[in-house]
Amino acid sequence: MQTLIIVSHPTLADSNTQRFLWESLPAEGVTWHHLESVYPDGQIDREAEQQQLLQYDRIIFQFPFYWYSSPALLKQWQDVVLTEGFAYGSEGSRLAGKEFGLVLALGVNEREYQAGGREGFTISELTRPFQAMASKCSMVYLPTLVVSKFDYLSDSKKKELLISYQQYLSKENDASLTASENWFKLQLQSLGKAGLSEADQQLVEHLLAVLEDNREHLDDLAWTLAQMEGNQLG
Amino acid sequence: MQTLIIVSHPTLADSNTQRFLWESLPAEGVTWHHLESVYPDGQIDREAEQQQLLQYDRIIFQFPFYWYSSPALLKQWQDVVLTEGFAYGSEGSRLAGKEFGLVLALGVNEREYQAGGREGFTISELTRPFQAMASKCSMVYLPTLVVSKFDYLSDSKKKELLISYQQYLSKENDASLTASENWFKLQLQSLGKAGLSEADQQLVEHLLAVLEDNREHLDDLAWTLAQMEGNQLG
Numbered sequence: 001m002q003t004l005i006i007v008s009h010p011t012l013a014d015s016n017t018q019r020f021l022w023e024s025l026p027a028e029g030v031t032w033h034h035l036e037s038v039y040p041d042g043q044i045d046r047e048a049e050q051q052q053l054l055q056y057d058r059i060i061f062q063f064p065f066y067w068y069s070s071p072a073l074l075k076q077w078q079d080v081v082l083t084e085g086f087a088y089g090s091e092g093s094r095l096a097g098k099e100f101g102l103v104l105a106l107g108v109n110e111r112e113y114q115a116g117g118r119e120g121f122t123i124s125e126l127t128r129p130f131q132a133m134a135s136k137c138s139m140v141y142l143p144t145l146v147v148s149k150f151d152y153l154s155d156s157k158k159k160e161l162l163i164s165y166q167q168y169l170s171k172e173n174d175a176s177l178t179a180s181e182n183w184f185k186l187q188l189q190s191l192g193k194a195g196l197s198e199a200d201q202q203l204v205e206h207l208l209a210v211l212e213d214n215r216e217h218l219d220d221l222a223w224t225l226a227q228m229e230g231n232q233l234g
Numbered sequence: 235m236q237t238l239i240i241v242s243h244p245t246l247a248d249s250n251t252q253r254f255l256w257e258s259l260p261a262e263g264v265t266w267h268h269l270e271s272v273y274p275d276g277q278i279d280r281e282a283e284q285q286q287l288l289q290y291d292r293i294i295f296q297f298p299f300y301w302y303s304s305p306a307l308l309k310q311w312q313d314v315v316l317t318e319g320f321a322y323g324s325e326g327s328r329l330a331g332k333e334f335g336l337v338l339a340l341g342v343n344e345r346e347y348q349a350g351g352r353e354g355f356t357i358s359e360l361t362r363p364f365q366a367m368a369s370k371c372s373m374v375y376l377p378t379l380v381v382s383k384f385d386y387l388s389d390s391k392k393k394e395l396l397i398s399y400q401q402y403l404s405k406e407n408d409a410s411l412t413a414s415e416n417w418f419k420l421q422l423q424s425l426g427k428a429g430l431s432e433a434d435q436q437l438v439e440h441l442l443a444v445l446e447d448n449r450e451h452l453d454d455l456a457w458t459l460a461q462m463e464g465n466q467l468g
Contacts, residue, residue, distance in 0.1 A: 128359050
């Protein structure tokens, strides 16, 4: 899977959240495309952007949630790049079937985003314009990945975020256990290649063996259950 | 009532809708503030904008609905002008109690904006970010005025739009018949001042008399009903 991360942040260098996400990127399969760096004068190259989009399977908008939406340059990008005839229209969408998701950085706790909370509306409600955009472009809308109050996260929560973010960028959009296992196996296998110590390599091989054993055990159980059901029905 | 219309449209001169709205402005009590004309380089003057906002009772965002939101410069305006300490925060909002509304120009029929319609979501759902902004700034959120497919409107529909727009800019936010009557009376009285022909002046005076008669008749009916209820209760 090839993933394009379209980042919009007017002061990227000052953002601990964005630096952490940048440092968490998987080694391959993803492209980080920071609009304010590429277009400091705000003049977006429609043709280049459209051609780039076509190369990817999954497209992510990643930004701080300013006034319940994106920074202005990402809005400009939408208005310039997603033209009729390319992104929608009587001839269909060139983006049809691609996956689309949001990575939102919030300055307040996510639980304030609900009826009765300080922000009053849910993230799903406030991001309807992006959902409607994905729908208009015949893209598959992914659940949003929310990063809230990053600077207050504990180290263990940051490690969880790293895994969640990497999965968000590259894991199949499939809630099954098998999809999660496969994703972890791929990560572990690619780890093995990257000059680990012998002890770490053994650990990785052990983990892969455990995953494999678990899978076989689950397959056995599934087979046994199917037999029992067959007997009852017979 | 003093109303500020913050217009955002990258190609205003090409828009028949915006030209019609501009030509429909009431003679007094409203200020038309087109962001792309005032800030062609995109550098918004925070201090000037904040001082301007404080002068008005009602603030309108008026724009074509691009990708289910505003053009980029209006988003930039929000991010630059509506700062913590001015628009929200522990010391309250300097905008508290002001009214806030949207005038949206749609390229497709409004009825496409519903579940099952081509746009899939309602205007109320898609404008949640603006509603949440008004709420955060302690402003009173007005029902949105939608102008859809302006170029296809009949002349009589355009006249209706003119009245709706003028009311949206200057009528009290009150659905009562009395509020509507008062608004029409004010309009008719101000018309009288503006050098009409004698025939038109007579028409205006006649309309005012009819409105007054209707009001008295309604008051009589209300009094009679109240008496009848009193008798029944007695």
